[in-house]
Amino acid sequence: MGYASTRSVALIGVTAHVVDIEADAAPSDAGLHLVGLPETSVWPARARIRAAITNSGTAWPDARITVGVSPVIPPVYDAAADLALAVAVLAAAGVIPPERITGRVFLGELALDGGIRPVRGVLPMVQAAVRAGISRVVVPAECAREAAQVPGAVVMPVTQLADVVDQLRHGTLRDHHDQEPESEFALSSSFAVDLADVPGNQAARRALEVCAAGGHHLFLSGDGPATMLAERLPGILPPLTDEAARQVAEIYSLAGRLHRAPGLTPPLSAPHHSQTPAAIFGSVAANRPGVVSLAHRGVLHLADAPEFTRPVLDGLCRPLDSGQVHLAGLGRTVRYPARFTLVVDARPCPCLERRECACTPEARRRYRARLALLLPRVAVRAPIEQSNRGTRAGEPSEAVAARVLTARVRAAHRLADTPWRTNAEIPALDLRTRFPVAPEAAELLLSAVNTGLVTADGLARLLRVAWTLADLRGVDRPQFDDAAGALELWKGADDDGAR
Numbered sequence: 001m002g003y004a005s006t007r008s009v010a011l012i013g014v015t016a017h018v019v020d021i022e023a024d025a026a027p028s029d030a031g032l033h034l035v036g037l038p039e040t041s042v043w044p045a046r047a048r049i050r051a052a053i054t055n056s057g058t059a060w061p062d063a064r065i066t067v068g069v070s071p072v073i074p075p076v077y078d079a080a081a082d083l084a085l086a087v088a089v090l091a092a093a094g095v096i097p098p099e100r101i102t103g104r105v106f107l108g109e110l111a112l113d114g115g116i117r118p119v120r121g122v123l124p125m126v127q128a129a130v131r132a133g134i135s136r137v138v139v140p141a142e143c144a145r146e147a148a149q150v151p152g153a154v155v156m157p158v159t160q161l162a163d164v165v166d167q168l169r170h171g172t173l174r175d176h177h178d179q180e181p182e183s184e185f186a187l188s189s190s191f192a193v194d195l196a197d198v199p200g201n202q203a204a205r206r207a208l209e210v211c212a213a214g215g216h217h218l219f220l221s222g223d224g225p226a227t228m229l230a231e232r233l234p235g236i237l238p239p240l241t242d243e244a245a246r247q248v249a250e251i252y253s254l255a256g257r258l259h260r261a262p263g264l265t266p267p268l269s270a271p272h273h274s275q276t277p278a279a280i281f282g283s284v285a286a287n288r289p290g291v292v293s294l295a296h297r298g299v300l301h302l303a304d305a306p307e308f309t310r311p312v313l314d315g316l317c318r319p320l321d322s323g324q325v326h327l328a329g330l331g332r333t334v335r336y337p338a339r340f341t342l343v344v345d346a347r348p349c350p351c352l353e354r355r356e357c358a359c360t361p362e363a364r365r366r367y368r369a370r371l372a373l374l375l376p377r378v379a380v381r382a383p384i385e386q387s388n389r390g391t392r393a394g395e396p397s398e399a400v401a402a403r404v405l406t407a408r409v410r411a412a413h414r415l416a417d418t419p420w421r422t423n424a425e426i427p428a429l430d431l432r433t434r435f436p437v438a439p440e441a442a443e444l445l446l447s448a449v450n451t452g453l454v455t456a457d458g459l460a461r462l463l464r465v466a467w468t469l470a471d472l473r474g475v476d477r478p479q480f481d482d483a484a485g486a487l488e489l490w491k492g493a494d495d496d497g498a499r
């Protein structure tokens, strides 16, 4: 009988690994044996591959077929390897010439009728294949545009297993020639929303600008246009670097949402409070990043934050501290990037009665207390209020973005020899040792610590914001006014126990 080998790609988190797939056909009982993967995870795959082959007009080989995947990387079988396994089986059985599948990567999930279904994560998978020196990739037709974004990839889109078998037999599997040279995600899809549309709310607008300039998290307190403000934050942030845009595109590809990737504009991710922790943080079993990772390098907005469940609110602390989501399960840990600017907003109380609110002070306190772990990590707070559309138009995003960029350039210049790019990223120790503020500024902030207004952790956050205020003013280091400004932004104008 025969032997054949080909390749596919497996994903762990956002890291793609090229895998070898080997098939061997022996004259024995007809059956398909998948080696090296947990039995429970492969039996649906075995059924799919068998059905797809027999429904594609090819008789199931009258042989014992053994298929091995190596290295065994995923804890569960990934259906993206279906197509590679099917062609390996057919090549081992002599239906397809084995040499026609060796120099190629095959990606695609099989339907029982032999159709080839799209898979998630094609962008990082094809990148891994090209890095491994295999440029010829066979992908589901729906994923061809995504695959074609990888420089150097020669993409062959397919829709039916029967066609793939036929073309491999006759040596006519065609490369995709009408691929577009420019990468889709590199084209900026700038936000169509503008800060000029947000009525009033001067304090909140100023807080938004400070957060954009320094990368600080923001708490908007009250009943007002929080969503309008959050939606306009990506538009005043500097555009993503090519490297950051590539990371964002990989995550969106993995989530099956590359068509929604934001281009060079920092992404905005705004989950609803009814979403499950798996949807928010991601899932190991599904190898799918969560909503927080779709905010990587951009903005995560939690509207009506106290309405979210405690596992979500408290679970956000880890990505806020580390810039990553750690997921454990199926005997392994998966990490997804999640470094974002957080915007949370909260109404004063749980009811929606603006005028006839009868909530007790205790009910209000309990409502805000749901944010007890999260809010100490948020350096900038501001009140929001409903404001008449008639109030004079605010400054447009373009003008604010220009000031943000100038401040960011100042900070980047100062941080040139460090791993950090924004003030919000500077560790507390380095703030003390490498970036001293003016003595009067230090004195003011220390007195706030001594009077119990802020904790030692809070002090570091105040210092970072003071640096951003200095950058926005164009001065070399924070003076008394910058420290006082940071203290004001820390207090917000809200006395509902936000700290």
Ligand SMILES: [Zn+2]
Binding pocket: 349, 350, 351, 352, 353, 357, 358, 359
């Ligand atoms: Zn109320």
